[in-house]
Amino acid sequence: MATLTAAPVRPPLVAWVRRHLLSGPLNTLLTLVFGAVFVAAGMAVVRFLANSDFTILRVNLALFMVGGFRRDELWRIAVAAWLLSLMGGLVGGLVAAAAAARARQTGVVVTGATGRGRWSVLRRFWPFGLFLVICLSLTETIQPTLVTVLGIGLAVGGYWLARRWPASWRRFLYLALPILGLAAYGVMASSGLGWSRWGGFHLNLFLTGAGLLLAFPFGILLALGRRSSLPVVKGIAVGYIEVIRGVPLITLLLMGVFALGFFLPSNLRPSDVTRVLVAITLFEAAYIAEVVRGGLQAVPSGQTEAAQALGLSPWKITRLIVLPQALRATIPAMVGQFISLFKDTTLVAAVGLGDVLAASSFANSQPAFNAQGLARITLPFVALAFWAGSYTMSREAKRLERRLGVGER
């Protein structure tokens, strides 16, 4: 391998500024105007941060994070978070190990697959990390910090373990993933408190995760149904998708919480969280179905024909040839859909659930903070939480796209 070593050509800062910011009278004027706007905005933010009293966040941090969850049962959330951190680390390690193995075989080094350098994780998850640091700075005891540090440690440990795990035993790691997920759920559910006490940002995260997990397979089935040659199956799929897409989510949530009871037998009284989760799943499945349908249409018919000619059964053609290519093509649209759902979970505040948005208005109505215009503190905090999650998702999706793009025609 011949390597060319050349000094990186980087124009000095002054030259860069001159070329990009001051290249003409109009450009210079724009630079000055926007520079002034940015400086003014930056100063406003600094003044806001310096002059504001964040006591309302400090006092209510637990409310924002876990809502009305019983404080003596908080350890359950910590344990569940640890289990999920470990799971996340294992997934990351498995993905990296697979990418490294493939790079060895094909000779193609996949950029962004194994990360660049030891601290690439920080660069990847910095929005979320920033949010964590802000939250921890608002805590009054050491416990949340310890929980977080241990969680990060478990994630790193899981990553390390999965990278070094012998390849021939890898299937046990894959088996461990759903077990960890179920264990996390079990720890939460075994309290006997039920979902009805879940709340805060934790509820938003749960509704997003569980909603996606449930809606995704359902959505794929609907998309396949919509392309079915059987008129009945196709009719049901089209009817379902078009009815659900014609209804606002808030209507479905209201119906789930207030109208569903009239249609259920009287001994069946699902909790509000269950009802909301069902409504979200039904709603999201219709949108995911349309995204997947777009991907299915992007797979050329020659792919199906080649698979048919080899004698593969229709189901195997769908599962092994069409769906993998279709889902890959839908990543950008799918992530947009996920982010949109993540933000839409705040609508549950409108049907009386105590999510993070509801927590903020509850905090604002507390006697100590009432009528002081403290929404200027709490709402930006809620916004920050969603921004950190959404932006991280969007960045990770871009990375995934880049990685899966390798080997494409």
Next chain:
Amino acid sequence: MISSDFTDATRTKNEPMIVLEHVDKFFGSFQALQDITMSVGRQEVVVVIGPSGSGKSTLIRCINRLEKHDRGRVVVDGIELTDDLRKIQEVRRETGMVFQQFNLFPHLSVLDNVTLAPRQVRRMPRDQAEELGKAMLARVRIPEQAHKYPGQLSGGQQQRVAIARSLAMQPKVMLFDEPTSALDPEMIKEVLEAMEELATSGMTMIVVTHEMGFARAVADRVVFMAEGQIVEVGSPEHFFSSPQEPRTKLFLSQIL
């Protein structure tokens, strides 16, 4: 056992591999195939030529049921193609097909492309399938590309992988649908060589192509089609030196 061996043997000797009887095929009101009757013997290589839109591709796509014929009979290795899905699958397992656009699976490595069908359709264990797959890649002379992805290969290499992918199912018949038409000129030769080797090894083949040199050198019979009908059939010598039909003469004068 003995009786089945006996019938197998007689079938092998007497019955042609592919029989088409009075096959019609319509796309809407357009008749793509009109009263096609032909048979292809075992180990025979038939080259189908004709102007574009003459129904050549439709003809071979009816043989593995990528197109459903509307009238007549299509019989492959004694199995008649009907709406019975099991019969269709049986025929497809024994019939390889190579497409103009290669149609490799871009999300699978070359080796996975080749081993997918043996593993999924023949239920072959992975290591056995990979051994077979590597042998097939060696046969089309690209064993070193096994772990690459189709997108990393040249057109000629991709088409040879497509041939290897079909061969891995150990088919009794190979159908080629203009296998070199999408290739750059310098890559046509390597694909034709692979096909020639296959013909020499005794594979039953139907090849739709515009490569007259290949037809002359490799074909046992040449079929000329126009407007959905078989116009003329003959040995290459007969066909290229003394064609009988005016339509054939016109076509040959245009391309040679």
